[in-house]
Amino acid sequence: MSGLSLLPWQAPALSEALDRLRTSAAVIHGDAGGGQLELALALAKAWLCEAPRAPGAPMAPGCDACPSCHLVDQGYHPDLKVIVPEALQASLGWEHGPDDAGDDKGDGKKRKPSAEIKVDAIRQVVTFSQSTVSRGRAKVVVVHPADRMNTIAANTLLKTLEEPPGHVRFVLSCGSLDDLLPTVRSRCQAWRLPTPEAAQVREWLQGQGGTRLSDADAEMVLAAAGGSPQGALELLQMGWSPELWRGVLPDIERGRAGNWASWPLPKVVDLLQKLCHDLACLCAGGAARFFPADALHAQGQLERLTAWSIELRKVQRHADHPWNGPLKIEALLFQARRAVASGKRV
Numbered sequence: 001m002s003g004l005s006l007l008p009w010q011a012p013a014l015s016e017a018l019d020r021l022r023t024s025a026a027v028i029h030g031d032a033g034g035g036q037l038e039l040a041l042a043l044a045k046a047w048l049c050e051a052p053r054a055p056g057a058p059m060a061p062g063c064d065a066c067p068s069c070h071l072v073d074q075g076y077h078p079d080l081k082v083i084v085p086e087a088l089q090a091s092l093g094w095e096h097g098p099d100d101a102g103d104d105k106g107d108g109k110k111r112k113p114s115a116e117i118k119v120d121a122i123r124q125v126v127t128f129s130q131s132t133v134s135r136g137r138a139k140v141v142v143v144h145p146a147d148r149m150n151t152i153a154a155n156t157l158l159k160t161l162e163e164p165p166g167h168v169r170f171v172l173s174c175g176s177l178d179d180l181l182p183t184v185r186s187r188c189q190a191w192r193l194p195t196p197e198a199a200q201v202r203e204w205l206q207g208q209g210g211t212r213l214s215d216a217d218a219e220m221v222l223a224a225a226g227g228s229p230q231g232a233l234e235l236l237q238m239g240w241s242p243e244l245w246r247g248v249l250p251d252i253e254r255g256r257a258g259n260w261a262s263w264p265l266p267k268v269v270d271l272l273q274k275l276c277h278d279l280a281c282l283c284a285g286g287a288a289r290f291f292p293a294d295a296l297h298a299q300g301q302l303e304r305l306t307a308w309s310i311e312l313r314k315v316q317r318h319a320d321h322p323w324n325g326p327l328k329i330e331a332l333l334f335q336a337r338r339a340v341a342s343g344k345r346v
């Protein structure tokens with residue numbers, strides 16, 4: 001189930017987290033796609049590691065050799081509970097557990113994996129926390145991303161977070177702390193994931209196989225992903241290229257669907273939101289953030305772009321629904337073309 005290892009630049013962050021996080025409930029926050037889950041699992045592994053340690057010695061990362069570390073790596077540690085949304089389980093290649101009931105709606109049709117963390121999963125956490133420790137060291141619960149807990153799930157977790165049984169440690173993770181319910185946030189020690197050096201991320205992206213990326217292209221894809229290393233990798237895996245990215249605005253102006261139009265709907269909406277953001281910035285005399293400045297030109301009217309951004313936000317709320325994708329893309333393209341048009345003709 002696990003198989004996730006620390007990102008190459010995270011070793012110092014892990015040492016710092018082991019040193020700083022001493023309460024029973026912690027929340028790791030930082031830009032989405034920065035490796036929060038990898039770090040949370042590494043913390044769990046360290047806390048559960050059974051390698052001998054001198055009394056009072058500082059916590060060290062998992063030894064990778066003891067039975068406990070092996071069990072964490074294989075995803076079968078009886079004292080570790082990892083809660084992620086079903087949709088993320090699927091994209092990580094983790095199999096659904098035997099208790100993930102409800103794979104079909106009773107009519108034989110597969111249900112779409114949920115992007116939320118539901119109350120059933122949190123009830124399992126409560127039961128897990130109350131049971132005895134299997135291997136004698138501790139019990140660890142990882143909830144990622146914690147802001148995907150729906151309100152009922154979050155409220156169900158509160159009591160256990162507030163008064164956890166002595167041997168249980170919680171690691172929650174999220175993008176922005178503001179995305180968590182204040183009641184959850186206030187019960188956890190917050191720790192911000194350090195931002196990695198751009199050069200380290202660039203090197204990592206360049207080592208990910210597939211296309212060979214120049215330094216400039218690596219920087220471009222990182223900007224396209226809003227600075228998120230894992231987001232940039234995901235873009236590359238979806239077929240992102242500098243040409244595709246530079247072609248987005250010309251594609252739209254010609255009413256043409258570029259290769260990006262075949263991405264999953266939420267990704268297309270995200271791309272359009274980034275374009276809308278950058279054009280609005282240029283319009284207002286600011287700088288583009290996601291697209292290279294020379295791939296855009298200041299055009300359109302701010303009012304029209306603002307109206308477009310409101311429309312896109314509405315679509316974004318429902319973008320996960322498997323509604324008639326191609327039709328939706330066509331409508332989005334039409335809307336985009338109208339929004340970026342200059343002059344008064346449209």
Ligand SMILES: [Zn+2]
Nearest residue numbers: 049063066069
């Ligand atoms: Zn170990």
